[in-house]
Amino acid sequence: MTSQTAPSGRPETYIRFDGALGRIENLFNLIAAASILALMLLAVVQIIGRTFFNSPVPGFIDLTEQAMAAFAFGGIAYCQRVGGHIRMEIVLGRFKGRALWIAELVGVVLIWLVVAALIYGSWFHFERSYQIGDSTIDVGLPTWPSKLLVPVALSLLWLRLSMQIYGYLRLVLHPDAEPIAVPVIEDVTTAAQHEIEEAFGEDGANEGGRA
Amino acid sequence: QDVTWNVSVWGKRRAFTEHLEKLNELLAQKTDGKFKLNIAYGEALSKSRENLDGISIGAFEMAQICASYHEDKNPTLTVLELPFLGVPDLKTQIEVDEALYHHPAVQKDLARWNAKLLMSSPMPQYNFVGKGDAPKKVEDFSGMRVRALGGIGKAMETIGAVPTTVTAAETFQAIDSGTVRSASFAPHAHLSFKTYEASNWWTTNLNPGTVNCPVVINIDAYNALPDDYKQALDSSVKESLDHYLAEYDKVYDQWYKTLDEMKIEQVTFDKDELTAFKHKAGEPLWQAWVEEMNAKGIPGQELLDLVQSKLN
Amino acid sequence: MTPFEIGLLMTGLLLVLVVIGMRVAFAAALVGTLGLIAIFSMRLGFEKGFVAALKMAGTIPHSKSVTYSLSVLPTFILIGFLAFYAGFTRQLFEAAKRWLGWLPGGMAVGTVFATAGFAAVSGASVATAAVFARVAIPEMLDVGYSKRLSAAVVAAGGTLASLIPPSAILVIYAILVEQSVAKLLIAGFLPGLFSALIYILIIVGISAFRGDAPPVRGFTWSQRIQSVPGTLPILAVVAIIFGSLYFGIATPTEAGALGAFVVLIAAFINGMRTKQLGQALHETAKLTVMIFTLIWGVLVYVRFLGFAGLPDAFRDFIVSLHFSPWLTLVIILCAYAVLGMFMDAIGMLVLTLPVVYPAVMALNGGETVSAADSAFGMSGELCAIWFGILVVKMAELCLITPPIGLNCFVVSGVRPDIPVQEVFRGCAPFFVADVLTIALLVAFPAIITILPAIM
Numbered sequence: 001m002t003s004q005t006a007p008s009g010r011p012e013t014y015i016r017f018d019g020a021l022g023r024i025e026n027l028f029n030l031i032a033a034a035s036i037l038a039l040m041l042l043a044v045v046q047i048i049g050r051t052f053f054n055s056p057v058p059g060f061i062d063l064t065e066q067a068m069a070a071f072a073f074g075g076i077a078y079c080q081r082v083g084g085h086i087r088m089e090i091v092l093g094r095f096k097g098r099a100l101w102i103a104e105l106v107g108v109v110l111i112w113l114v115v116a117a118l119i120y121g122s123w124f125h126f127e128r129s130y131q132i133g134d135s136t137i138d139v140g141l142p143t144w145p146s147k148l149l150v151p152v153a154l155s156l157l158w159l160r161l162s163m164q165i166y167g168y169l170r171l172v173l174h175p176d177a178e179p180i181a182v183p184v185i186e187d188v189t190t191a192a193q194h195e196i197e198e199a200f201g202e203d204g205a206n207e208g209g210r211a
Numbered sequence: 212q213d214v215t216w217n218v219s220v221w222g223k224r225r226a227f228t229e230h231l232e233k234l235n236e237l238l239a240q241k242t243d244g245k246f247k248l249n250i251a252y253g254e255a256l257s258k259s260r261e262n263l264d265g266i267s268i269g270a271f272e273m274a275q276i277c278a279s280y281h282e283d284k285n286p287t288l289t290v291l292e293l294p295f296l297g298v299p300d301l302k303t304q305i306e307v308d309e310a311l312y313h314h315p316a317v318q319k320d321l322a323r324w325n326a327k328l329l330m331s332s333p334m335p336q337y338n339f340v341g342k343g344d345a346p347k348k349v350e351d352f353s354g355m356r357v358r359a360l361g362g363i364g365k366a367m368e369t370i371g372a373v374p375t376t377v378t379a380a381e382t383f384q385a386i387d388s389g390t391v392r393s394a395s396f397a398p399h400a401h402l403s404f405k406t407y408e409a410s411n412w413w414t415t416n417l418n419p420g421t422v423n424c425p426v427v428i429n430i431d432a433y434n435a436l437p438d439d440y441k442q443a444l445d446s447s448v449k450e451s452l453d454h455y456l457a458e459y460d461k462v463y464d465q466w467y468k469t470l471d472e473m474k475i476e477q478v479t480f481d482k483d484e485l486t487a488f489k490h491k492a493g494e495p496l497w498q499a500w501v502e503e504m505n506a507k508g509i510p511g512q513e514l515l516d517l518v519q520s521k522l523n
Numbered sequence: 524m525t526p527f528e529i530g531l532l533m534t535g536l537l538l539v540l541v542v543i544g545m546r547v548a549f550a551a552a553l554v555g556t557l558g559l560i561a562i563f564s565m566r567l568g569f570e571k572g573f574v575a576a577l578k579m580a581g582t583i584p585h586s587k588s589v590t591y592s593l594s595v596l597p598t599f600i601l602i603g604f605l606a607f608y609a610g611f612t613r614q615l616f617e618a619a620k621r622w623l624g625w626l627p628g629g630m631a632v633g634t635v636f637a638t639a640g641f642a643a644v645s646g647a648s649v650a651t652a653a654v655f656a657r658v659a660i661p662e663m664l665d666v667g668y669s670k671r672l673s674a675a676v677v678a679a680g681g682t683l684a685s686l687i688p689p690s691a692i693l694v695i696y697a698i699l700v701e702q703s704v705a706k707l708l709i710a711g712f713l714p715g716l717f718s719a720l721i722y723i724l725i726i727v728g729i730s731a732f733r734g735d736a737p738p739v740r741g742f743t744w745s746q747r748i749q750s751v752p753g754t755l756p757i758l759a760v761v762a763i764i765f766g767s768l769y770f771g772i773a774t775p776t777e778a779g780a781l782g783a784f785v786v787l788i789a790a791f792i793n794g795m796r797t798k799q800l801g802q803a804l805h806e807t808a809k810l811t812v813m814i815f816t817l818i819w820g821v822l823v824y825v826r827f828l829g830f831a832g833l834p835d836a837f838r839d840f841i842v843s844l845h846f847s848p849w850l851t852l853v854i855i856l857c858a859y860a861v862l863g864m865f866m867d868a869i870g871m872l873v874l875t876l877p878v879v880y881p882a883v884m885a886l887n888g889g890e891t892v893s894a895a896d897s898a899f900g901m902s903g904e905l906c907a908i909w910f911g912i913l914v915v916k917m918a919e920l921c922l923i924t925p926p927i928g929l930n931c932f933v934v935s936g937v938r939p940d941i942p943v944q945e946v947f948r949g950c951a952p953f954f955v956a957d958v959l960t961i962a963l964l965v966a967f968p969a970i971i972t973i974l975p976a977i978m
């Protein structure tokens with residue numbers, strides 16, 4: 001079906017799944033971005049209300065805290081897709097070919113395992129607050145919606161990691177194939193180039209992995 | 212058999228945690244050092260608001276919690292945090308707490324977290340310090356921006372004050388800059404957040420309410436204890452609390468010394484005025500609480516009556 | 524094995540994983556989870572312990588991310604991206620050029636001023652260097668500056684971003700060590716200005732001596748005054764954040780939000796379109812989630828350390844050495860300088876502070892020590908603030924040192940005609956300046972503590 005028989009061929013199903021997942025990830029990142037804008041506006045309302053009308057937003061801190069889950073977790077899978085979670089690349093950067101893909105594969109499998117563990121644990125954290133009850137300190141907002149966001153966002157990340165495992169496995173088998181939908185290691189100069197592109201907002205063009 | 216229990220508490224070692232230190236000491240004496248508590252300060256084992264989660268998971272065996280940090284986790288305990296109940300001192304607070312902790316509805320509430328109530332950590336009443344004209348009667352709080360959370364916040368709202376959320380650490384600055392005019396804490400918290408440095412008055416006996424912060428233990432861990440260890444634990448509670456009260460007396464001494472040094476006006480309300488507070492800012496919220504509990508299938512009136520019976 | 528030994532073993536594993544390139548946030552979360560499994564299994568048996576460990580680890584992402592003081596981070600990051608997308612950077616440089624061009628090395632001095640100003644609105648050193656490499660270097664080369672100086676001043680100027688508020692890294696430090704975010708942000712202000720001033724002195728000195736950076740004259744007063752309005756949004760943001768924190772009128776989150784709001788309005792007036800706002804928000808969201816993931820990932824590991832009792836043990840070990848506290852402090856700072864050569868500043872801080880910070884506080888005499896009884900002559904709270912600024916300045920220094928001083932690579936990346944070795948060489952005087960600055964900050968802590976002490 002895929003490149004295992006034809007190293008230079010394009011694994012169509014994989015690419016299609018990558019695209020679909022990418023759209024969901026983009027949506028989550030968009031929600032995160034919107035929540036940041038909303039936080040900004042709410043805080044401005046809070047300042048104006050408190051200063052000029054003697055009426056602060058009731059439970060402003062509670063509200064902010066619960067809403068924070070949106071931008072703290074929303075973009076997590078997107079960030080993994082574009083290789084945005086920081087790491088040290090000095091040692092890894094010396095690897096080439098199959099050795100590099102094996103190292104990348106092992107790294108992603110480890111993340112995949114720990115994320116699975118955290119999905120399990122954070123689900124129970126949500127479930128306790130939903131079934132037994134939990135509320136915020138000041139105005140008593142229920143905390144379960146915010147807690148639910150964690151296993152959901154991590155599940156999306158887990159799907160992305162599953163994709164990347166496939167992507168790297170494919171490269172381990174065929175080290176010369178074109179890397180598709182996996183973040184590719186950069187030397188310091190290319191990393192710098194990316195910082196530049198980010199600062200100048202030019203990476204909109206190659207979304208969906210830096211390959 | 213050596214047993215070490217992990218104990219999750221927040222903050223540093225202070226009067227509020229001295230009953231745990233004493234308990235550890237007494238357990239060592241009674242079990243030849245075989246039953247120990249590893250008291251982990253500073254939220255090393257869990258964030259304070261998640262201590263019940265940690266107990267329910269079995270991550271640690273003992274923890275201190277405060278009911279109002281998460282009312283829906285422990286609705287029955289919040290009766291002790293209703294405003295203007297009229298608790299005069301810490302000794303009475305312990306008696307009220309113990310009566311309530313033995314009520315089956317309360318034990319059932321905590322058992323949902325696999326938790327059992329061990330003892331109280333009685334907290335002083337949250338009186339106000341503030342800046343500007345000192346309030347003398349109920350109406351003086353009208354329009355005043357106050358730092359008061361939860362039940363006290365709601366109570367102050369019924370008499371026209373404006374509860375404003377400010378984190379504890381920012382309270383000094385908030386009073387100093389006029390973001391709020393006054394703030395309610397227990398004396399030790401006023402001392403550590405230095406709210407008095409920005410203020411010129413203090414309400415000695417408004418006693419608007421406080422938080423209720425029991426020490427809880429994991430039921431399975433308790434049941435797994437050998438009988439003599441159980442006995443050692445249960446029999447040490449009273450002495451630990453006596454030690455705790457002695458430590459709090461020192462805090463009060465320090466507090467009143469500070470008030471004198473800073474020349475802070477001590478506002479004492481007379482009985483009629485306190486009754487007015489109770490009628491206007493307390494009782495309506497008590498009724499609301501009872502109805503809320505009834506809706507949850509918790510015998511609210513019974514719990515409130517139990518508390519009142521210990522106070523009158 | 525004792526929990527303490529498990530703690531050491533797992534910490535070693537974490538180092539290996541980070542060095543071989545596993546993403547730091549997840550490496551820390553993995554090691555923390557494994558450590559919790561080991562410790563809980565010893566107490567509860569494997570089956571129960573395994574489940575309890577996963578459930579404990581699973582509480583941390585939400586519990587630790589959903590913390591009000593952290594909500595300031597996206598607002599600061601947003602300010603930086605908006606200021607860039609709206610073109611305020613270029614306007615700031617233009618004004619600095621017109622006002623200060625007449626000095627020897629005047630354009631370079633202007634660049635330092637402009638980076639310091641942009642630093643104030645950008646939380647990120649590397650992004651600042653990238654921006655000014657494109658804005659300032661061509662102009663400096665046009666008027667006859669050497670490539671080496673032009674590139675170096677941009678790389679070094681970029682490092683000012685983390686000290687002058689708003690600064691994301693100072694917020695992260697404050698959260699990790701549980702100190703006031705507002706005080707840390709205010710504390711960075713003077714050292715940041717101080718660093719900038721030393722840079723300026725060095726530029727003027729070198730330029731007057733070498734003559735490779737001729738002055739730029741000929742701007743009229745009316746041209747100068749015309750350039751002022753373009754700098755107002757950035758100055759307003761600095762004033763809003765500094766003023767409201769210093770006088771306690773607003774929380775950091777509120778101040779950051781108000782700053783972002785003002786920049787947003789100014790940006791729209793300046794001609795920014797919805798598309799650029801979208802880009803700015805998009806980038807902000809990405810950087811925000813990266814930082815939050817790093818924070819909770821490391822805190823899973825820190826929770827495990829708490830159960831293992833490692834920070835307490837390390838603190839007792841450091842204190843038991845009976846070295847002079849000053850010597851120990853200098854050794855710790857040097858260790859950061861070495862570490863910073865290979866690690867990203869934020870990653871370095873979050874990984875080391877949980878263990879190093881309690882030790883430093885213990886050296887000073889504890890968190891509640893008074894100035895009179897302390898080793899460094901300052902209260903526990905001020906010591907925490909002082910150490911934070913020192914560590915962040917160390918991390919910044921590493922951005923212009925070989926082998927992977929990222930700012931130098933960024934500048935060389937924007938200007939492929941300037942080899943990276945040339946940028947490193949040009950940075951040598953600034954490196955000396957930074958070492959001098961750090962020595963002064965160590966010797967005269969008041970530069971750091973005076974503002975937060977009287978808040």
Ligand code: NA
Nearest residue numbers: 642684687689
């Ligand atoms: Na900055």
Ligand code: NA
Nearest residue numbers: 863864866921
């Ligand atoms: Na570095």
